[in-house]
Amino acid sequence: MSTHKVSVIGSGNWGSVTAKIAAQNAIEHPDLFDQHVRMWVHEEQVNGKNLSEIINTEHENVKYLPGIKLPENLVAVTDIVEAAKGSDLLVFNVPHQFLVRLCKQLAEHIDELKKAAAPHPLRAISCIKGLDIKPEDRQVDIPCRLVCQHLSIPCGVLSGANLAPEIANEKFSETTIAYDEMDDKFNVEEKIQNDVALRLWKKLFHRPYFHVQTIYDTVGASLAGALKNVVALASGYVDGMNWGDNAKAAIMRRGLLEMVHFANVYFPDETSPETFMKESCGVADLITSCAGGRNHRVGKEFIIRKFINNDPSVTIEQVEADLLNGQSAQGVLTAREVYELVALGKRLSNFPLFVATYEIAFSNRDVKTLPLLLDSSPRGSL
Amino acid sequence: MSTHKVSVIGSGNWGSVTAKIAAQNAIEHPDLFDQHVRMWVHEEQVNGKNLSEIINTEHENVKYLPGIKLPENLVAVTDIVEAAKGSDLLVFNVPHQFLVRLCKQLAEHIDELKKAAAPHPLRAISCIKGLDIKPEDRQVDIPCRLVCQHLSIPCGVLSGANLAPEIANEKFSETTIAYDEMDDKFNVEEKIQNDVALRLWKKLFHRPYFHVQTIYDTVGASLAGALKNVVALASGYVDGMNWGDNAKAAIMRRGLLEMVHFANVYFPDETSPETFMKESCGVADLITSCAGGRNHRVGKEFIIRKFINNDPSVTIEQVEADLLNGQSAQGVLTAREVYELVALGKRLSNFPLFVATYEIAFSNRDVKTLPLLLDSSPRGSL
Numbered sequence: 001m002s003t004h005k006v007s008v009i010g011s012g013n014w015g016s017v018t019a020k021i022a023a024q025n026a027i028e029h030p031d032l033f034d035q036h037v038r039m040w041v042h043e044e045q046v047n048g049k050n051l052s053e054i055i056n057t058e059h060e061n062v063k064y065l066p067g068i069k070l071p072e073n074l075v076a077v078t079d080i081v082e083a084a085k086g087s088d089l090l091v092f093n094v095p096h097q098f099l100v101r102l103c104k105q106l107a108e109h110i111d112e113l114k115k116a117a118a119p120h121p122l123r124a125i126s127c128i129k130g131l132d133i134k135p136e137d138r139q140v141d142i143p144c145r146l147v148c149q150h151l152s153i154p155c156g157v158l159s160g161a162n163l164a165p166e167i168a169n170e171k172f173s174e175t176t177i178a179y180d181e182m183d184d185k186f187n188v189e190e191k192i193q194n195d196v197a198l199r200l201w202k203k204l205f206h207r208p209y210f211h212v213q214t215i216y217d218t219v220g221a222s223l224a225g226a227l228k229n230v231v232a233l234a235s236g237y238v239d240g241m242n243w244g245d246n247a248k249a250a251i252m253r254r255g256l257l258e259m260v261h262f263a264n265v266y267f268p269d270e271t272s273p274e275t276f277m278k279e280s281c282g283v284a285d286l287i288t289s290c291a292g293g294r295n296h297r298v299g300k301e302f303i304i305r306k307f308i309n310n311d312p313s314v315t316i317e318q319v320e321a322d323l324l325n326g327q328s329a330q331g332v333l334t335a336r337e338v339y340e341l342v343a344l345g346k347r348l349s350n351f352p353l354f355v356a357t358y359e360i361a362f363s364n365r366d367v368k369t370l371p372l373l374l375d376s377s378p379r380g381s382l
Numbered sequence: 383m384s385t386h387k388v389s390v391i392g393s394g395n396w397g398s399v400t401a402k403i404a405a406q407n408a409i410e411h412p413d414l415f416d417q418h419v420r421m422w423v424h425e426e427q428v429n430g431k432n433l434s435e436i437i438n439t440e441h442e443n444v445k446y447l448p449g450i451k452l453p454e455n456l457v458a459v460t461d462i463v464e465a466a467k468g469s470d471l472l473v474f475n476v477p478h479q480f481l482v483r484l485c486k487q488l489a490e491h492i493d494e495l496k497k498a499a500a501p502h503p504l505r506a507i508s509c510i511k512g513l514d515i516k517p518e519d520r521q522v523d524i525p526c527r528l529v530c531q532h533l534s535i536p537c538g539v540l541s542g543a544n545l546a547p548e549i550a551n552e553k554f555s556e557t558t559i560a561y562d563e564m565d566d567k568f569n570v571e572e573k574i575q576n577d578v579a580l581r582l583w584k585k586l587f588h589r590p591y592f593h594v595q596t597i598y599d600t601v602g603a604s605l606a607g608a609l610k611n612v613v614a615l616a617s618g619y620v621d622g623m624n625w626g627d628n629a630k631a632a633i634m635r636r637g638l639l640e641m642v643h644f645a646n647v648y649f650p651d652e653t654s655p656e657t658f659m660k661e662s663c664g665v666a667d668l669i670t671s672c673a674g675g676r677n678h679r680v681g682k683e684f685i686i687r688k689f690i691n692n693d694p695s696v697t698i699e700q701v702e703a704d705l706l707n708g709q710s711a712q713g714v715l716t717a718r719e720v721y722e723l724v725a726l727g728k729r730l731s732n733f734p735l736f737v738a739t740y741e742i743a744f745s746n747r748d749v750k751t752l753p754l755l756l757d758s759s760p761r762g763s764l
Contacts (some may be wrong), residue, residue, distance in 0.1 A: 161631035172753040173628035174635070211632070211753070245673045246555035249543035249666040250593070253556070257660060277659040278639060284631035287669060291627045371554040371593070 002119055005034040006204060007084045009102060010093035010127075011041040011055070011076065014164040016065040018093050018127055021167075022204050023071035029203055040083035041076040052076040068168045081109045088120035089204065092147060092155070096130030096330065099143055103150035110151055124155040125179070125201060129225040130330055135340035140266045142222035154181035156201060157218045159225040160280035161288035170209040176281035177201050177214050178221035185216075213280060219267045220275030220282070224259060227354075228286040229331030230338060231255030234357040235290035236299020237367055241307065247371070252290050254353045254374055256283060261350060262338070295331035297323055303360075307367050316361045335361060384501055387416040388586065389469035391462065391484065392509075393423040393437070396546040397475035398447040400509055403549075404473065404586055405453035411585055422465035423458040434458040450550045463491045470502035471586065474529060474537070478512035478712065481525055485532035492533055506537040507559070507583060511607040512712055517722035522648045524604035536563035538583060539600045541607040542662035543670035552591040558663035559583050559596050560603035567598075595662060601649045602657030602664070606641060609736075610668040611713030612720060613637030616739040617672035618681020619749055623689065629753070634672050636735045636756055638665060643732060644720070677713035679705055685742075689749050698743045717743060 006026065008019040019039040026033040041052045046063050054062055055076040059069060077083035084090055084106060094102060106113065114122045124147050132141040147155035160175030167173050179198045182190045198214045206212040215221065231252060238248045256276060263271040276282035290296060298320055305314040320329050339358035342348055348355050356373045359365035388408065390401040401421040408415040423434045428445050436444055437458040441451060459465035466472055466488060476484060488495065496504045506529050514523040529537035542557030549555050561580045564572045580596045588594040597603065613634060620630045638658060645653045658664035672678060680702055687696040702711050721740035724730055730737050738755045741747035 161628050161635075163626065163628055166626040166628045171626045171629060172632065173626075174632040209753070211756070244545065244548040244553045244555075245670045246543050246545050246548045247553060248673075249669040250554065250556040250662065252669055253543075253660070253662060253666040256665065273659075278635070280632065280635060283638065283665065284635040287631040287634055288627045291630075291673075371591070374593070 003030075003034045004032060004089050004120060004200065004204075005087040005117075006037045006089045006091065007077075007087040008037065008039045008091040008093060009080065009084065010091075011039050011051075011061060012064045012093070012095065013168075014127060014162075015039070015093035016061045016068070016070065017164045017168045018091055018158070018205070019074055020068070020070050021207055021210055022091065023074040024207060025204055027071065027073060032200070032203055035073050036075055037071075037073060038075050038077050038083050038087065040080050041078055043078040050078075052078045065164075065168055080105055081113070084113055085109075086116045088117035088122055089200070090122070090124040090153075091127065091158075092124060092143070093127040096128050096143065099128060099146055100150070103147060107150045110153075114153075122151075122153045123181070123197060124151070124153055125158050125177070126155055126222075127158045129159065129229070131223070131226040131334055131337065133334075133337035133341050135337065135344050138341065138344055140341065142219060142226070144218055144222060154179070154197075155218075156180070156198075157221040157225070157281075158201075158205065159221045159285065161284035162280075163288060163293065167210060170207075172209050172211075174211045174213065174280040174284065175205065176221055176275075176279045177205065177212050178216060178218040178275075178281070179214070180216045180218050182216075215275060215279060217272050217275045220263060220271035221279070223263045223267070223271065224276050224279075224282045224285060226330070226334055227259045227262060227338070228255070228289050229295045229329070230335045230354055230357055231259070231286060232289040232293055232295035233299035233329070233331040233335060233361070234353060234370075236296040236301075237303045237357070237360060237370065239296070240300040240303025241367060248290065250374070251353065251370075252286060256286060258351050258353050259286075262354075265345075265347065265350070266341075294324055294327075295329045298329040298332065299361075303367055332361065385412075385416045386414060386471050386502060386582065386586075387469040387499075388419045388471045388473065389459075389466045390419065390421045390473040390475060391466065392473075392475035393421050393433075393443060393458065394446045394475070394477065395550075396509060396544075397421070398443045398450070398452065399546045399550045400473055400475050400540070400587070401456055402450070402452050403589055403592055405456040406589060407586055409453065409455060414582070414585055418455050418457055419453075420457050420459050420465050420469065422462050423460055425460040432460075434460050447546075447550055462487055463495070466495055467491075468498045470499035470504055471582070472504070472506040472535075473509065473540075474506060474525070475509040478510050478525065481510060481528055482532070485529060489532045492535075496535075504533075504535045505563070505579060506533065506535055507540050507561070508537055508604075509540045511541065511611070513605070513608045513716055513719060515716075515719035515723050517719065517726050520723065520726055522723065524601065524608075526600055526604060536561075536579075537600075538562070538580075539603040539607070539663075540583075540587065541603045541667065543666035544662075545670060545675065549592060552589075554591050554593075556593045556595065556662040556666065557587065558603055558657075558661045559587065559594050560598065560600040560657075560663070561596070562598045562600050564598075597657060597661060599654050599657045602645060602653035603661070605645045605649070605653065606658050606661075606664045607667060608712070608716055609641040609644060609720070610637070610671050611677045611711070612717045612736055612739055613641070613668060614671040614675055614677035615681040615711070615713040615717060615743070616735060616752075618678040618683075619685045619739070619742060619752065621678070622682040622685025623749060630672065632756070633735065633752075634668060638668060640733050640735050641668075644736075647727075647729065647732070648723075676706055676709075677711045680711040680714065681743075685749055714743065
């Protein structure tokens, strides 16, 4: 039987870690996977040398994952079509804002790519966290669906309590893979086919230090991964005010409930509360993100500057710029988009924490009103 | 209408905090509550003076809650029957191991106490965390049921993400009150009566800094409050090994699932997974306890001494003694009792985290096997 060939689209911090894992498992399962795993690298110069060359000769991504040895069977390729061609398993792991542009580039060659993947069907998985919200259309979309739409191939989700530096160092972690290429879940043949694909993805990513659990709920996994960033921002507010562990747990609990409620409102019948409550991509990712991570850091620092150091002129964008070296904290963008969406749908009162998180960041709301806002919310909404 | 009179049985750290809250709310709602709230104090000498006298003159529990001003309408009483007599609302907040003895003392005077509570029925609530496990009988009991059994009165539960020092300082927190005096939930009259009582308990404890949510599930609230201590111990192991936030979130996620499973196995049809997944007494209390607290501290220190500093002779009891000044970490006892119970029931494989937590503490199991143990567990058991 022909082996499966893997390409990772993206070579940032998390992209390089997932590529490392896939390359390790290709070696471990030669019966299943082609021995070379390719990684698309957006070429740039590092100390006068091409990043792709450094990766291919020194086996280290010195720019985005310094200090971590990459497997020698991981090959950097700078042309995205060339990087994907011949592979049947595509792993998307790029910053959210680049996804559509890259999909369009690949879409121009999709017939060629599908042909080169044969005898296997072309399949994808997304490790990208974020939402595509169009408040004016009152619509939400998720990264894996953008891949499906642009390339007309199935695309699942890999998401979990996965701080990349810890996994790069092979510290123990869990993750969730959600995959659903079924048109009809009651069609036995389709379900068997889907479960075969799900096992294949698990073989590609499961490591002794990286435990994979599998589910079908791609929507729930995507929403949890994006919305928890808003809660992480709010938990940063609590730590900025030094309100303690009780208050932080209260915010996280409420955040989890609003995440589930958001899923029910905007994707009715497409997602399960269990994904949020039981899986690594749900409650565990929320816990990890609220313990640290960039959204938590931005929320905390913003509150310290504005309310502890009493600087009314500080903006959250400025804090982002100062802390994240020009990058953005996904939670700030998501908080704004979620707010605009629920405001247009006249659903503000159903999401008191999401709304308060936005208003404290952008509308001069006093952070001290946060506990009272939570109290006034309708409990029955779940 | 006659007002309700409140007695808090217990004056430790958490007992004094709950008494402070009740006394504040008695003042706030004079239409509902008698203006004096009594607190039973186990008399002891502090600097040559009676603790009860200090509380009644200086309005501070200098021994167990130093630095916190207590309301002047909170009155310390040293005789337990005298402390309870005339009150219709009894709040039990003593160390778990003293509960039965105190109940027996009160039970000898129960007719007298009920008469003195009239026209109101005598009701109780328990703030005590712990389980009464009799492995040889394969039985588990919960503190509030011990009160019901010994005194023949209804007893609810107050439990949540409630680190006492933070609440003493009026930092924001949530809690859950579970109360169920219904024989038959489908009897409308009984349900109305129960909800009246539930609102009364909420009035007694809800403060601007202490938000109360109410449920009926006394069993779930009790189990969550006790079992999370085992998970906190395990999360301490992770921090002792410095395995990082991903691993800690994985342990907490798994712990939450085993808590729900334990409830389903030992109290079938008596509890709801929602209590664990959605309430302050569930997921939020778990988060707070794994962030810090004494069980987490004991687990962490034990692992550091045994596996980082390589001292094979260290025992967890010794670490408890060193860290907690002779007190015990509830999680150590609960881990042992839960282990014995599930071992006798031949259910070890359904609780891999609980079992591993026990075996690492007591059976010389290497902590490094923890991730693998979790991987091998049956996922279908929920």
